[in-house]
Amino acid sequence: MTTRLRHRHGPRDAGAVSILFAVGLTVIMAIMALSVDFGGRLRAAARAQALAEQAARAGAQQINSDAITGTTATIDKAAATVAACTTYLHGTGGSCPADDMPTLPDQTSFTVTVQITYQPTFLELFIPDRIDLTKFTVRGKATATLIPDH
């Protein structure tokens, strides 16, 4: 019965190209949306790194005041953290993550990690509520070191 029916009507090709195009266009558009969003993520990562470098520089300038009298300059950790994480990063979109606060690897170096949460443009349109925004949290890390005056 089935064989006879198919034989009678013949294989119909109408719509085959449109299906190919519909599937193809959807896939291409999805790839384009992904490349825009992940391209933005790359830019956010580069910005986080640049902010970390400047934050480290801002923090490392908070040296103890008796350096003026000739004692070796050392970094004041509390003041450096405020200078880097509050004074400098305020309004830049970057922040110091609570689980990776600035550290002093030694008395003359200051290391800062800066975090940026990047908002994807398209991914949320396609699959809202399914996007793990922590995947779009990027970090940069930099160290500034005091150079002793010889």
Added chain:
Amino acid sequence: MKRHHDRPLVAARRRRLGADDSGLASLELVILLPAFIILTLLAGYLGRLNVAHTAVDGAAQDAARAASVQRDLATAQTAAKAAAKAALDASDSPCVFGTADAAIQQPPDPFAVPLGTASNVVVTVTCKVDVSNLAFPGLPIPTGQQTVTSTFVSPIDIHRVRTDS
């Protein structure tokens, strides 16, 4: 014997159902090809803008740092512009030559603070990207030149002498 009987019937039914597909595929191609071209151009547009954004981001970082090592606003403004132009007027830049510009956010003058006080130079760099060769009827992207902007912040060394203060 049965097949002989069937053949004219099948032919007649096909014609009636309009199942003759010859020419349909190429007709669909003609309709859908513009859609495909538009999509390709859109991909080119998004790609070009992303490259430009990355370049302007880098230029803004250069310009902000160049400005923050100066001692007063006027010199800093000049230094920021020079740094932005050096980064964006390069031969491999996506920006139209000569459209790169930088501006220090003010007032307040970031250099007019006492020595030892933290202060940030905020620099916004812009340039124009040419997208006119991506124009296509029905494509919803702006034609001509499009402005790309990026802002970056650089702290002024707190123990550095400023002439504005």
